[in-house]
Amino acid sequence: MQVKPQRITPLSESAVVVEFGNQISVELNSAATALADHLDAAPFPGFVEAVPAYASTTVYFDPLVVRRSLEADQPSLDRVITLVNAAITECSEKEDSKRDVVEIPADFSVSAGLDLQYLAESHSLSTDEVVSIFTTAIYRVYMIGFLPGFAYMGGVDARIQTARREQPRSNVPKGSVGIAGAQTGIYPLESPGGWQIIGRTDDEMFLRDADPPSRLRPGDRVRFVAI
């Protein structure tokens, strides 16, 4: 791997965080995602799961299993750090740009886009211009979190980047497409939330009966299509 971690630090006695940096970048995120995929494909004894985030991967393990391979009484997380370092050397980032673009159809009318009018006014644009700018870009899925199947995507055009609402909604409708700064995301379930809502999709993002249960995966590329 070309990107080396800045540090590997314990989260708890059964998890370590591998930090590649503290900014949102494709390079760091590719490293985090590649490490998680590599560990999933080649788990060490006691490995539980790897959770990639923007620029880090957290590796969960069962210390009681890891201990079995230790000769002295040392923390199993020291052993896990050694194993993770070996995995980092072995794995290579995938060429994400070759992935297919996932198209998500969405309704960008003002009735579905609860904050579309506000967003357009605050940028002195028409709602059509906002939608046009938004649907032109291709977004990268950096991580899944917050809710099952909630993809944090990056790459929102600077002309329409908008801070979160000052008053979060207690019920954001399922399928709502939101903007928070340079991020965009789709609420897979009805939920409280503070992102600026600009549209809504009928596509299911959380796939209750599928494995994996998420429509999108880290590293996916996404484009919205106005319907």
Add this chain to the structure above:
Amino acid sequence: MSIIVRKAGILNTVQDLGRYGYQKYGVNPNGAMDRWAVRILNCLLGNAADSPVIEMHFPAGEFEFDRDSIFAVGGADFGPRLSGTAISNWTSHSAGAGDTLTFSGKHFGERAYLSVSGGISLGLWLGSTSTNLGAKAGGYHGRRLGAGDQLEGISSDWPVGLTAGRSMIPRYSSSPVVRITKGPEFDILTGISASSLISEAFAISTDSNRMGFRMRGPELFRYSSSEMISSATTFGTIQLLPNGQLIILMADHQTAGGYPRIANVVEADLPLLAQIGPGKGVRFELVDHLRAEHLLIDLERELAFLRTGIRLKTATKL
């Protein structure tokens, strides 16, 4: 056999030891808040450690057994009664057809568990029977138990009167000392705040639930106010909120968050936290990760000891 819910409790759900392997898709692990209680009860009943149980909050409602069953309750002490007769926690009991399990009062703790010998039969969702209320999946139709619900179980012949000794039961307290390890962002705390963290008491606020406990305590300060980008969190992660207060993430925690993770409750002490509620105070004691791991090993050893004892008893009785 089956267990019929005669009266709904305030929050009764089916849980096991949690759903792991899907956090990268945003699926939080859920699972019992007091996993040690679950493991002891399942051990007493000859069940697999991760056999599904009913997690109850008070008031816990009423349950009826439709035929002869062996069961045990533990965790919180809600004054369990079988058809009106007081029964003890942490002991295998026999119920006959039509017997009802009720709870007379909240004597200690926040979460009690009911397990039946042979286990409750429920389909797995992503490898676990734990209930995910937000996703409406897992457990019993992805929801809390209500009156009239019927949980099917597998009948099993198992001795009554098996009990977990006092040394086995977590050292529950209404004002526990909870051991913590340093988290990834511990060093952002100022020196004074780092010492306040371990010298002062923190109270659980009313705005606390299975997702997390919001704590009230001295305001803690940080050296740097630089933003952190979202990264993983786990059961027991202590985050520092922008207002200088702490939140401890519990079983229904989100998989990632952007607040500094200054510490983490050691796994062995999570049951102590799971059994206290709003208004109760805790103190934190800082230990290193090797110590945290040893505490876990000690618990495993206790459980292995209980399992051996039960094997010896059942070998002679069955």
